[in-house]
Amino acid sequence: MTGFSADWLSLREPADTAARPPALIDWIAPSLPRDRSVHVLDLATGTGSNLRYIAPRLGGLQQWVLADHDSALLRAMPERLSTWAVSNGAEVSAAGALLTVQGEGFGCRVDRLQVDLARDLDAVEFSRFDLVTTAALLDLVSDVWLEDLVRRCVAEGCSVLFALSYDGRIECTPADPLDARIRDLVNAHQRTEKGFGPALGPDAATRTIRLLERLGYEVLAEQSDWRIDAAQPQLQSELISGWASAAAAMATSDRALIDAWRERRLAWVRDGQSRLVVGHVDVVGRLR
Numbered sequence: 001m002t003g004f005s006a007d008w009l010s011l012r013e014p015a016d017t018a019a020r021p022p023a024l025i026d027w028i029a030p031s032l033p034r035d036r037s038v039h040v041l042d043l044a045t046g047t048g049s050n051l052r053y054i055a056p057r058l059g060g061l062q063q064w065v066l067a068d069h070d071s072a073l074l075r076a077m078p079e080r081l082s083t084w085a086v087s088n089g090a091e092v093s094a095a096g097a098l099l100t101v102q103g104e105g106f107g108c109r110v111d112r113l114q115v116d117l118a119r120d121l122d123a124v125e126f127s128r129f130d131l132v133t134t135a136a137l138l139d140l141v142s143d144v145w146l147e148d149l150v151r152r153c154v155a156e157g158c159s160v161l162f163a164l165s166y167d168g169r170i171e172c173t174p175a176d177p178l179d180a181r182i183r184d185l186v187n188a189h190q191r192t193e194k195g196f197g198p199a200l201g202p203d204a205a206t207r208t209i210r211l212l213e214r215l216g217y218e219v220l221a222e223q224s225d226w227r228i229d230a231a232q233p234q235l236q237s238e239l240i241s242g243w244a245s246a247a248a249a250m251a252t253s254d255r256a257l258i259d260a261w262r263e264r265r266l267a268w269v270r271d272g273q274s275r276l277v278v279g280h281v282d283v284v285g286r287l288r
């Protein structure tokens, strides 16, 4: 599948942080242990942005395992964590591969696990974890893989927090006549293989909610839309260019039309007129 660069993950992290509804953490917290460290597994962690979001909001003592197949992202994680800690009044220390993060009201021990989650979910010991989380992963996975994941979480009694699944909504301002066609092509591209079988794409969140409810979870879901304004021109430009490439891959004969759409939208970004909304959904589940 296409790799995700540390730069791209850094670019999107502020939009993710602004988009996520913190109430979901308050809702899931009572299902987690209070008399010992909470053990958290972050699947497809990238450089660990999900830890940076959840850990201070959850509070207390935590032990995290950050899992990803990309060794470069896992290597970049300590530096990203240290940079974040400096601007958030926290401290990071390292003892070999183990990291410790100490902040106001929370403390985490952090391990990394390099694993191909598409091929080797058996390498993950779900029984060790109270909370299984992931951010911006479930739209990449197949229905079969998602059901396998949720069944493993049920079997081990894990609460779940699945953040930032893209839900198919893209709203661009100013409006352009080609916007709806591009969105439809992007959504078709979202459903193509991303390494886990045919991807759920925009159906990920609704499918996750249904599956969790069917397998015994009490579920809460809220929208976590990116609302990107003129203050984030680089994120806007990357998104528009990425959408144009995905659309062109699905409709090669429309490449000239799609290139012209991209140039119109990039000009609006340069003029400071462009606004984008990208629909996401966050889902939490605790076993009944």
Ligand SMILES: C[S@@+](CC[C@H](N)C(=O)[O-])C[C@H]1O[C@@H](n2cnc3c(N)ncnc32)[C@H](O)[C@@H]1O
Binding pocket: 001, 004, 009, 043, 044, 045, 046, 047, 048, 049, 050, 067, 068, 069, 070, 073, 115, 116, 117, 118, 119, 134, 135, 136, 137, 195
């Ligand atoms: C959209 S990024 C999200 C990263 C991170 N959760 C965040 O929110 O910044 C998707 C992540 O999935 C990881 N990934 C993709 N396929 C994977 C696989 N087969 N096994 C493990 N990780 C995978 C990528 O390396 C990347 O870090």
